[in-house]
Amino acid sequence: MELRHLRYFVTVVEEQSISKAAEKLCIAQPPLSRQIQKLEEELDIQLFERGTRPVKVTEAGLFFYEHAVQILTHAAQASSMAKRIATVSHTVRIGYVGSLLYGLLPEIIYLFRQKNPEIHIELIECGTKDQIDALKQGKIDLGFGRLKISDPAIRRIVLRKERLKLAIHKNHHLNKFIDSGIYLSQIVDEPILLYPLSQKPNFSTFIQSIFTDLGLMPSKFSETREIQLAMGLVAAGEGICIVPESALDIGMKNLMYLPILDADAYSPISLAIRNMDHSNYIPKILGCIQEVFAAQNITPLMD
Template sequence: MDLKQLKAFIAIAQLQSFSAAAKMTGISQPSLSRLLKQLETEMNVVLVDRYHRPLQLTAAGLFFYDKISALLIELDAITHMTQRLSAPSKALNIGFVPSVLYGLLPEVIAIFKRQNPDIEVNLKDISSYQQIEALKSGEIDVGFGRFAHQDPWIQQILLRHERYLVALPKAHPLANVKEQRLIDLASSRLILYHQTHLPASITASSISSTNSKKTKQRVEPIADSVTEPLLYLFAQHGVTPLRTSKVSDLQVALGLVAAGEGITLVPASLQVMRTKQISYQRLIHENVTSPIYLHTLKDFIHPKVPDLLSAIYEIYEKRGITYRRQQFV
């Protein structure tokens, strides 16, 4: 069994066609067929049912594909990391989710560049979960995200928690209420904008109904598993919004709020957006926050990442932001 055989099998399994796999890999159909046959002979297992069109994997083939494809992805990650260790980049490639760009990230980058004038900095707009694969492939060296990750290749530091604010149209009845409660927002249309969800292990058993006990307003039952981030925040307080809409990103959500189509929750750094049409108000719930994480690889830390972390903490000190100083290991 060799790598060429495994890659041939993966291509055939994914495309369900010898001709399509040949085109993708640049290997002739007879050669692909021979590599697959060699693999099956060595294993003494039939992996592909050749009598169906499109081709189908046998039960053994499905099991083997599931396991071996994960191993090949890991092998690719190891290869990229080894190449980077042998020839470290002179640039620092930083991934970020758009919401942190409206916060302190520009100041952090300015300080970092001033202290490291010889390093090239490249910023890439990329979602929290996409950053994990981008770190493994070498597309980025470090990432600012909003979600915790459980990945054996990645190490993560919680930088701080940022309070959520309610974004309401200026004409909304609650637009001038300085301290908002989630239960009072349940009848307004909630605009959802996250493209990635929380892990499915978050269940209703962890949800508190404290707020619902303090009010006579009826609260709808909470689903067994709430993974949409904004809905989860409501669910933590025993609240289910009566109406929701989903849009592609945060900017679109704020555009709809400005147009009077609903409300949403945003990290406090976003309160500078569309202030003529939107009223941003504080929530009384102190635990309704959006975390900011910094993550990088466990086995390969770009030599300038510690300087970036120092720049972050320097800004926090100047702004009086509460944080716990940490270092990557």
């Protein structure tokens, strides 16, 4: 059995027609019919109901179809990943979430460039969830994100846990807590601005999950496109916003940042790589992370 036989079979199932499948595959109809018949003989099962239009798959054929799709998908991913690994000595594509540019990520990338001038680096902004698919498809080689997303094909290395802050207007009535800090239970009735407006799960759903885990149900959530817009609206008195500590470097006027006292009020920063990837750029980027963190007196977790 060859992959092309699986591709022929899957196309016939999805097109529900031998003629349409043949046209899509750019082959003649009789050879396609023979290949399907040959596949049935090899498997010793009947894949399609005889004499039905549109073509109907049998129960056994449906089971085989589901697994054939998985095999073709895994084969395509393996091919793409192998090609990326073969060329990675020249180019490393790094995915990142935008908010990390306000933290130490630029310093890490800069140091990596200086230490490895032979490697060309491409930076690609994409959400943590999108990074998982991009890694499996070979579109990126490393992903810096904030969400706890698990996938058997991806290894996630937690680098640090960044504390969250509450951004408020300097004249907001909560400004009296600037020194003592505040618990999330104290802001459930406040208008809370979330970001971004991107495919979920994202940082917005992450913040909501923190409230849910604490048994809290804020009633005035609203979403904005990105962190800068959210903080601009806070500066305009439209509400309050929970942001990573590194967002303080954005330097928005008229804002104050309160410490959030809840133990779970942190954002994990992680590095995502392909699970079977042993390329030499990985220890190099981890070394740069450790060096930059050490300069800031931050102890990396590297879980």
